[in-house]
Amino acid sequence: MEQADLDLIRQARRGKPEALADIVRNYQQFVYRTAYGVLQNATDAEDATQEAFIKAFRSLKQLREERTFPTWLARIAVRVSLDMLASRQRRAQSPSDEVSAAVSGAEDAAAARIDVDRALARLNEEHRTVIVLRAFHGLEYDEIAQVLDIPVGTVRSRLHHARMQLRRFLGGERGDG
Structure with missing residues (x-):
């Protein structure tokens, strides 16, 4: 700071x-x-x-x-x-309505952003929240634990499950695309 x-x-x-x-x-x-x-x-x-x-x-x-x-x-x-x-x-x-209104620039980037927004929307609020705090704000695990008032182990678990779900939603598993 x-x-x-x-x-x-x-x-x-x-x-x-x-x-x-x-x-x-x-x-x-x-x-x-x-x-x-x-x-x-x-x-x-x-x-x-x-x-x-x-x-x-x-x-x-x-x-x-x-x-x-x-x-x-x-x-x-x-x-x-x-x-x-x-x-x-x-x-x-529809998540794409809101995203498409805000997206500008290259079509590939816009499509990727829409896919990510849709995948995030499919996560439950606990998983979505830890992903946002970690990936978008760069908070460390202990900071996320403080923000959410949960143990660091719970943060790690939620992040792991959220990442696995995002991979699945985005077709990132081998053989899916």
Whole structure:
């Protein structure tokens, strides 16, 4: 974590509104990608992002160590996203509709991205969440364990099973393609 971010967090804890705005600007994509990875829906991810920042700012003074801010914020984003999944039924929507609206560039890359999004959507929320935190955010196993409040062994197990399922969904097993 950069010193500038640490300074912003300290300023925000003292109630400086400009620091809060800068934190949102610096971490908005991080929180959104985390929420989207869990929810697999852009509108829900935007709502979860907003809710996660509100919850984070309300409890910022409870953050024990500023250096753990990204992990702490990811934990809030995951919890908000999981709460949203539990509280409302997801509306039926073709994953390719949302992805195709956002995809630009080479057709091969777009097709691969659609395949990955569809495969992620097929994972259960526990497996999808650990994959998002590890693959998209680069969190270490112990950080994922902290975010999800589960043992490191459970993180390893979920990642293993999620990767196996993704390989199967993407036709990565030998003889499938």
